[in-house]
Amino acid sequence: MDFISPAVEWLVFIFVLAIGLGILTAVVMVVLDISQREDAIRRNYPLIGRFRGLFTKLGEFFRQYFFAMDREEMPFNRAQRDWVYTAAKGEGNTMAFGSTRNLSIPGTPIFVNAVFPPLDDQFAVTKPMQIGPHARHPYMAPSIFNISGMSFGALSQPAVEALSHGAKEAGIWLNTGEGGLSPHHLVAECDIVFQIGTAKFGVRDHDGNLNDDKLRSVAARPQVRMFELKLAQGAKPGKGGILPAAKVDEEVSEIRGVPMGKAAVSPNRHREIDDFNDLLNMIHHIREVTGKPVGFKTVIGSSDAYEELFEMIRARGEECAPDFITIDGGEGGTGAAPMPLMDNVGMPIREALLRIVDMRDRHGLKDRIRIIASGKMVNPGDVAYAICSGADFVTSARGFMFSLGCIQALKCNKNTCPTGITTHDPHLQRGLVVEEKYMKVANFARSVVKEVEMIAHSVGVAEPRLMRRRHVRIVQANGDSVVLRKLRPSFDSDDLSSEQMPNKAPVHAPDSPARRANGV
Template sequence: MCLHEPVWLWGVAVFGALSVLGTWDLLQTRSTLRRNYPVLAHFRYGLESIGPEMRQYFIEADTAEVPFSRQQRALVYQRAKSVNDVRPFGTQQDVYGVDYEWINHSMLPAPHGSHDFRIIIGAQTAQPYSASVFNISAMSFGSLSANAIRALNHGARLGGFYHDTGEGSISAYHREHGGDLVWEIGSGYFGCRNDDGSFNAERFAANARDPQVKMIEIKLSQGAKPGHGGVLPAAKVSAEIAATRGVPMGVDCVSPARHGAFDTPRGLLEFVAQLRELSGGKPVGFKLAIGHPWEWFGIAKAMQESGLLPDFIVVDGAEGGTGASPAEFIDHVGVPMHEALMLVHNTLVGLELRERIRIGAAGRITSAFDIARTLAMGADWCNAARGYMFALGCIQAQSCHTDRCPTGIATQDPRRWQHLDVPDKATRVFKFHENTLKALRDLLCAAGLEHPQQLGPEHILRRVSPTEVRSLAALYNFLAPGDLLGKIPGHAVFQAFWANARSDSFAAPAMVQSIRGSKAF
C-alpha cells in the first residue's frame, strides 16, 4: 500500500491490525488485564515495556494515593516472574534519612544452605504442623474470585506453605489443588454455623478434621478494620458463596463485630480448647489486632491463671489489610504491627509462656528484609496478603468492593475472573514465595546466620536522626523471662494497665479510672 491509496484503506489496515492484536490478547494467558481489556491494556503495558523509566512511571501511577512503596511492588512483580532483581548504581534509599533500616553483615558469612525455613507449631498437640516462615494471609472466597483462590492454593501446594482461608470458610476452590489450609473462624462462624449465626460444633468438626486443614485460627479482629466487623455485599453473594458460608443468597453477608461463642478472656481460651478437641488435636490459635492494652492483658492473665494456652497467636497490624474498609479505620484505628508485636511478645516472655506459644505477624510484609525485621522483633513467622495479590497480577485499581476488579482477582463476575489463568498465576505465587525466601537466606548468610530463629533485635539497625543510629534492641524495651510474675516492670504500658487487667472480663471500669493522666500509649 502506497501513500496514494484511498484513506479508507489505511483505516482497514489499522482496524485489521488492532483486530489481530485484540484476538491475541484474548487467546494469551499470561496477562488477565489484556484478556479483560484487549488492545486498551497495551496503552499501559506497551509503555511499561519501554524501559526502567516507564516501568517506574506506571508503578508510581498505579499506586498514586495508595500507601504502598512502588519499589516494594516492583520487587514483588520481579520475584513472581523470576525476573533478575539485581540493580546497578547503588541504593534507591536515602541512607541518611530518618527511619532508614538495615541488617549488619558479618566478616564470616555463613555458607548457603536450604531456603526452606520452617517452624513447628503446636508441638504438644496430636497433630503439630511444620509451617513455612512466609505464608498467605487471610483472604476469603467471596472477597476473592474462584480462580484467584485456585491460583493461591495451587501456588501454596507447589511451594509447601500454607493458605489462610479467611473467614469466608473453605470453598471447593480451596480444596481443588490440595494446598495446606489454615481455616479462619470469624464471628460469622461461616462453615460451622447454625441458621441463626451461632456456632455449630458438629459442622465445625466435619470441616476441621479434613486432612488438608492443618490449623484453626479464631479471628478476633483484623488490621484493616479492627472492631468493625465486615460485610460481603449482596451482589457478591452468589449461590456457591451462600452454600460455602451457610447464608442466604443475594443478601448482604454480615460478620458481626464481636463473637457470640464467648465474651470473656477466659471464655476465649475455653473456646480454643474446645476447637482443638473437636479438630482431633490440631493446632488452634487466634488472630488479633491490638487495641486496648488491658484487653490483651486480660487474655494473658487468663492464660496464666487457667493454664489454657493457644498454640499460636497471629498479630495483625493496623497498616495491613487488602479488603475495603472505612477510611478512618484504615488510617486511625488499631496499633501498628511493630508495636503490637512487641507488646504480645513481651507479655508472653514476662509470663514465661513464650516458648510454648508461637507468634505469627502480618502487616504490609512483602520483602525478605520485611520478614527478617519482623522475626528479629519477636515473630516466629510472617503472613502476607498484598504481596501475593500482586503476584496474581493486582494493579491496585481499588475497586475490590465494586465487583469490577479489572484483573479478575477481587470479583465474582465470571466474565472477569475466568480470564485469570490459574496455572500461570499459581506459578507466580510459588515463585514469589521461593525467590523471597532465597533472598531471606542470602540476608541471613551475609549476617553470619543459618536460620531466621537466630535473628534478634540487635541485628537490625535504624537511623533515628541524621546523626544517630540505634539497634532495635536499644530502641525497644524488652522484658526478661518472668518479669510479670513479680514486681511490675517499668515499661509504661505494663505499669498503667497490667495490675487491673481482668481474666473474667474485657471491660474494666476501675482500670479506666486508674489510667487517666497516664503517659502510657
C-alpha cells in the first residue's frame, strides 16, 4: 500500500485540479456570456445557451447517421449515396425484400418494360456518338455518362488525379471546370473537355480577354477533345464562379492567372457576348482557332428566349451551330453559391431538358446539336430518364465526388473537407489515396452505364439512346401514371405514342412470336 499511495495521491490531485479548472472555466464563460450583448440566448441563459450552437452545428451529422430515413435527406439521400458507394466498390447492387422508394409520389418516373424483352444474351449496348461534324477534329464520344465540370482549386490535387485516372480507365471524358487545365487533369491522358468560364482562366491575357495563342496551346494537346463555353451553372445562374481565398494557393494562382491568397470571382457573364449572335460568333471563332468541337453550358430560365438562337442557326446555316449544348438544372451543385440563387433560380433539369430538346428537334437540328444533361443525376434511373427525354449524354459532378468518398459534409467552401476532395490542406488530402480511389471512379461510371443499358434492355431497345418518351411513365397527383409522350409530345418521328407503337424488341429474329407480340 505504501508503494501505490503516491500514485493514488497524484491521481487524486490531477482529478481535483481538473475539476477546479473546469469550474473556473465555467465561471469565466458565465461571466463572459452575461456581459456580452450579441447573443440573447447566451445572455439570458449563460453557459447552457452555448449548447444550442453546438447542437445546431452537429445536427446535420446526427440527422445523416441516426434520424433521417433512407429517402429523406437533401441534396442527396442515403439511398442515393449508398448506391454510389456500393457501385464504386465494384460490388453487386442487388437489394432484398422490396423497394424503399415511394412510387406514388407525383413526378416519379416508371419505365415501361417490354412484354417480351430481348433475351439475356442480347443486351442493349451503348454505341459511340460523334460530336462536331463541322470541326476539323470531330470527337467520337464513347460513353453516355461522363464527368461534369469541377475545377482544380475547387477540387484538390489528389481528387483531380483520381478523376483523371478513373476517366481513362472507364473510357469517359473529364470536364476541367472553369479553373483552367492543370497537370493533374493530364496525368492519365484521359479525354478532356476544356471549359472556358467567364473569367477565361487558363486562356486569358492580363486583361481577362480570350488569348488565341493560349487557346491553340491547349488545343494542341491531343487529349483535349472539346471546348465548352460556360454561360451559367445551375447552382448560381447570373453569378460567376467563386473560389475562396483560402484555396488560391501558389499553383492555383499560376494556372488561373490570378493573385495568390485572394478570392477568384468570375464575372457573371462573358463581356464579349451580349446576344445570341455574339454567342454563335464566339463559338465559331473558338472552333476555327482550335479545330475542336465547341458548345456551351447554360441554365434555362425561360425556353422562349432560345427560340431566337435556333431561328438564327437556321438562317445562318447549321455549320454555325454549337456542336453541343449542356443544360444544367437549377438543382445543380457547386462549392460556393449564394443561397437565394441555389434555392430559387433556374429551371429544374427535367423541365428544361424537355423544352430545349423539343426546340432543337422542331428546328431539324437533332443530328447536328448534341444535348448534354447535367444536374443532380447520380443513379441509373436519373440517367435513363434524361435519355428518354432526349439527352444524348449525361454528366455528373457530385456523383463522382461520392465515388471518391464524399460524405456530404457540406464543407466544400471552407477548405476543411474531411475526405480531402475539396481542400488544399495537406493533412486532409492524405486521406485521399489516388491509387485506391481512381478505380472507384471507374467502377461507378461503368455501373451507371451498365444499369442504364439494363433498363434499355428491359424496355426492349437495342441501345440506350433508342429509348424514347413512350418508354417512361410519370406518376400524377391522383396516383395514376401517364406516359411521358402524352404529357409532353415530342418532335421526334421515332417517338410515337405507346398506343400507336407498343414496345419493340428489334434484336429478335425475324417473324418470331416475341416480335409479333411486341408489335413488330
